[in-house]
Amino acid sequence: MSSHHQLDVVMYHFVRPIEQSRWPGIKGLEASAFDTQLDYLEATYDVLTPKDAIAALRGDRPLSRRSCLLTFDDGYKDHFTHVFPRLQERNLKGIFFPPACAALDRHMLDVNKIHFILAGGSDPKQLGNLIDEAVRAHPGLPAPDTFRDEHHHAFGYDTADVIYVKRMLQHALPSKLRRTLADDLFAQTVSSDAGSFADDLYCNVDDLREMHEAGHMIGSHGNAHVWLDRMNADDQRADIFNSFRLFDAIGMPNSNFTFCYPYGSYNQETLSCLEAMCCVAAFTTKPESATPGSDGLLEIPRLDTNVFPPRAQAAPFAMTA
Known part of the structure; x- marks a missing residue:
């Protein structure tokens, strides 16, 4: 069963107070602007849970109106400190994609x-x-x-x-x-x-476990956050497999996982690896709306936060390529 309505998968990275911080040059979304954007998204879309969004993308869940899914890359502490509480207040759920090396090894990407x-x-x-x-x-x-x-x-x-x-x-x-x-x-x-900088920058296992237990989905962003399309198939498989150690630490199953391509980088060998590992959905940085029931579940496109109000000032490609 397919739907005529599209699904916009919104992609976030840094969400934090930026202008008054030590790092005003960081490109991200101001925490206050995130509130405004959530107001817009809730007024404009049906904001789906990850489970419902994946069912819709698979063609198993018809959409009654244009819908969206919220995704957050790189496992920043921002997501626990500034995003998680705001989503909880609104009863919204998202998918968070932390690289295992950052969450577990406190390794700077x-x-x-x-x-x-x-x-x-x-x-x-x-x-x-x-x-x-x-x-x-x-x-x-x-x-x-x-x-x-x-x-x-x-x-x-x-x-x-x-x-x-x-x-x-x-x-x-x-x-x-x-x-x-x-x-x-x-x-x-x-x-x-x-x-020490990494300790402050990234979520730790306790943060991610709390978010998971609250109903948010934790997906894989690889182990070392590498350009997968620049690696051979064996090395790609090893990096993806090694990312499962984060699921183990959180207490999640490794089966039927979601994946987000670091840098948006992948090739046919990546797709084959993910299919063999029973990945249920993988997200790209291709700047388009997703068409449920027709787009491949391992090549789901996303739109950057800057495409939407209050920013809405960049062409979709500008932040996603």
Whole structure:
């Protein structure tokens, strides 16, 4: 059974007081704006529970009106401190996708090191120059101009200088070099104690267990939050399997789990791995509404929070690509 109504899966990352914080450059949703957005969503949509949304996407639950599902990536403490209480007050439920390495090992994600390096007030042009110096000093790498030709381009909200820093530290450089650079820049510009910073930044197992017991769904965001489409099938399978240790710690079954692709990155081998592991639904960053009963359950599109009021100022692709 299919429905003519669409389902908008809303994607959130940081939800916190931002403007008056130590990190006003962090790109996220102000906690007060989250209240306004929930008002809008409740007035405009049927806000589904995860279970009902998955049933609708499967085509088993007809939708009487346009509906939405709330999803939250990366396991930030924001979600426990600012999101969870607000959802509880409204009797709304969402899916939360914490990487196992952050929740269990208190490991700073590479993407978050980059976020805070850029949010700490450092000039992205100067950061790019420091990266170029490291490239020149590293044997066997092309000249910095080669990297700049490919990666120094504005995209979405970000300037070319910001995108260059992001791409170079995310995936363009060899893994050992980019991690060394990210660690050094993080220590210089953010904190010399990454472990303590991670303790404050991410939910812990007790937080996630409380949210799960309150009726929210905890899904997998992988073990190490890596670009899956840059890995072979065995390594992808290992990363996904290792993420199940978080389910074990929370006291959840590993079967019939949901998954969210880190960086929106996956390929056919990822899909095969998830299918073999009995994943019931997997979420992408493809910026579209989902059509229940027709979209593949392992390639569910989502829309960024900025597409909706009170922001509603960005084209869907701008924050999701």
